[in-house]
Amino acid sequence: MSDHIDDKELEELNEIYRRKMESQKSHEPKKAKHEKPVRAAKSEDTHSVKATKGKKNSESTKQIRVKPEKQDKEDKVQPESSSDSERKKKLAVRINIGVCTAFFAVVAVGLLVLPRPTISEAEKRNLATFPEFTWDAYWSGKYTEDISYFFNDTVPFRDTFKSIGAGFRSLFGFSLNGAEIKGNVTQVNSGSSQTEVTTASTKPIVIVTPAPSDTSSDAPSSAPETESKNDSSSGNQQSETGSKSDESSNSPKPENTYTEPSDPDAQVLFEEGSQLVYQSGDTIYGAQIYSGKRENAEDYANTVNSLAKALPGANVYSLLALTQNTFITPSQLQKAQYTELSDSVYISNMLSKDVKVIDAMDALLPHQKENIFFLRDCHWQQLGAYYVAQSFAKAADVKFAKLSGYDKYEKDCLGSVYAATNYDGLMYEGETFTYYVPKNDYTTEYYNADYEYQFEYPLMPASDYSASSFYSLYMVADSYIKHITTDVKNDRVLVVLKDDYPSAMIPCLTSSFSEIYVIDVRYCNFNVASFCVEHGATDVLVGMTPENALGEIGDTLSYLLNI
Template sequence: MESKHSQDAQHSSRTGQEQKHSPSHHHSPRQKTDLLNVLLMGVLVVGVSLWFLLGTRPTVSEIENRNLAKFPEFSWDAYLSGEYTEGIANFYNDTVPKREWFKNLTASLRRHMGVQLEDDVKFYGTLHVNTDSEPELQTTPVETEPALTTEPTHTQTGTEPVTTVPTRPAESQQITAATTVTVEENADSKEDGEISNNILIYKKRGIMLYGGSYAAGRNYASYVNAYKSDLGKDVNVYSMVIPTPCSYYMPEKYQYLIGSEQGNIENINAHLNGVEPINVYDILGQHTDELIYPRTDHHWGAIAAYYAAQEFASVANVPFRDISRFEKITKPGYVGTLYGYSGDIVLKDNPEDFVYYAPEEDYTTTYYNSDLTNQRNGRLLINLDKVKPVSWYLVYMGSDDRITHIQTQTKNGRTLCIVKDSYGNALTPYFMDSFEHIYVIDMRYFKPNAIAFMKERNVTDVLFAMNTFSATGPNAKKIEQIRTQ
């Protein structure tokens, strides 16, 4: 007969085995903690996702000075082609709630990112070497290593870049060994044609890399020539193609990364027929020690526009008001669009002065929508007190997507129409003594037929004023579009 001690041992063993194989009805403290963490993470992920999906989405980027993507309109053609779904993705990517805050945060975290070419040079975008140094566009592809890209990237033209080996000394070859060389017409331009995706940061200055072509310049010249043909011999037509900072401030070591703005301007002027060129390249080159271009913005400065306007007035043979008769206004703390596009913290941490010149109040300014509706009076130079620094260039007329009419006190029977990109905005205030009427239209937004518009208003002088990115980029086609629409 088994002892009581032996029976108790056997009972204890069976009980332990039953407990080992039976499901537990209790969680240990660690299991409860793990479960709570999973639940909290799930709630956080769902909450953030819902906020990104349903939160208030911005419509304008102030640090990039542009309108953000709009939700696409549905059509079966767009849906079947994939354009509609692509537009939805672009909308959600481009309009993230608190977009500007995230962009500033990213810039701070990315302080040491970018392609560091040397101690004081940093690059953002897709490195390319411009090869269009001759009138005929080079298109022969040569195999190289994959393209070197860095954040942030922006919309390209959709054309695949052609690659080639740069014909440079060994020192430069080392820098460009892993670069994509773009040789098609201005393939690195944004949709509006005014700003390059590729930006070099040098001595606290942002420099857009120009890559226009002679072929595109000839197209621009032909579009402008067509205005002269349509308007006739009694209307003076002028072309002012404006260089950008890369012509004057690009480090010598990296000149091969850009096309020649001077060469492209000269090529355009050589193909003008009946159109008077306004050459401001040399004029601006005489004032590079002045604030002719901001360090942090892709536009030109007010004093540069003054020198260019003075040259135009001389060629057009009209009176011109001296700079001493303008009020110089300086606003500190300016950080422009190049910080928004590059995200480089050096630009953000080194703001500059924004300077503009206000003429005497002896004119009337009338605005219209781009289709000539909604007539209203306003100020030529808007009040910047409630405008964020990145948008201070909007001091000139407040926007690009409107038609402006200025009636001055001058009585000389001359009426000027400025066809422009945003560079042309800064010219307008200087012509108060030069023309009786001034009309300003932006070829990117103008809805009426441009020739009919000019004839109906008895325009005597037409000035095409835009930077090189527009003249040899997508904007040139819009000059022809508004002539024929």
């Protein structure tokens, strides 16, 4: 093999060598640059290794140099930011605790200092009283339980807070059959629900006619001008209802017969104590379920008989007012063993011949298709009270004004069941409250429970109207005793001993008596028989619902005859 290298090959080798050298020179500055930070190197023999390590160390050193600078700044800023945040949080906690403590302190002082109500005008009832201490009640736990109930039931401004709370909750809608409903609910079948629910009864009631009262045939006939038409219509509708309820019978039923309301498909939506909200068809109703105690019937009858015996110079009348339980609420929802109708007849049959019975069923039955009761209030409309007042005036043999002798007004109302429960579903189920203001001249004076004069005020102050406690339109409130002086010149003085129910009747009697005294027996501190004698009563009407007559109010009347 020849060792000769020609010129071409030599040039190629030189070019390779030159490029290698240039490449080496071009990398030397970089190595030197990277070597510069590495001052711990001790041997030139390890230059390439140190250069390589220096390259890595320089990168890490570069990161280390930059990172501590940033970290120092963050370390300086972080403690300040954390400290401010902690201070703000602690300050917020202190403020929150201070505000809450102040609020609860004010509330606690208010509950101790502010006067507690004794009457709920919205619910038409007396509120709880502070319990009397007995060892038996204490050891049984009832004493402390009653104290708790007293403080809960008599919170200052109770009715106001309940109204505000109901308005707030109404913003969230209400639940009906699992569906959340907001806004207005269309009310189907408004104003004529009696026709819808008055169907065949599964528990027919036999009406026992009480002893006949002393009614004069000379009493003026003063029914409304449309009454004959209404009576005829009512009779026809009732006959149709009767024929539908008993299709198997071909014998016609008499007009104005009573059929107990029934609806097996009625659904209970809400229940609280005796207050009930239910749905029948497409309509939502509110009712107060009857809970009369028949075992007290004899005591109440004896009380009324004793009153008549103590007032031999006066005409004494008994009115057991029927409610919507008799005409609207389905029998399937009733819980008492007896109905208010059967209890009213039972009591009336025990009254002496000195007591004249005002038969509410006889007065209302011809008008049961009219708007005589509310759909969501335990009271009757004033039209129902008007017909019963007419029956009373006939028994008392006094004049009685036709409906044309009144100014008619209509207002929106929510009903007593809503006022008592604040059930949201009834917020959207308002109805029309129709009332009649007499046109004749009269003045009304108001007295406290001890019969001390308070003030003179209108009989029906529409300016004080409230949609949730609208029944207070009649004579302001039950807690006042009223003395009404009219322009009637017959020297007849009427004293009405009542619960809240007959209140709607009073304006219908201003054309019948010269003077009228109205006493709610729940707010009276004197002997009522002596009062009747002292004020020259010619007529005394005892009026209340059967449930109240058989309960605490009946006992109160008995007490007022013996103090």
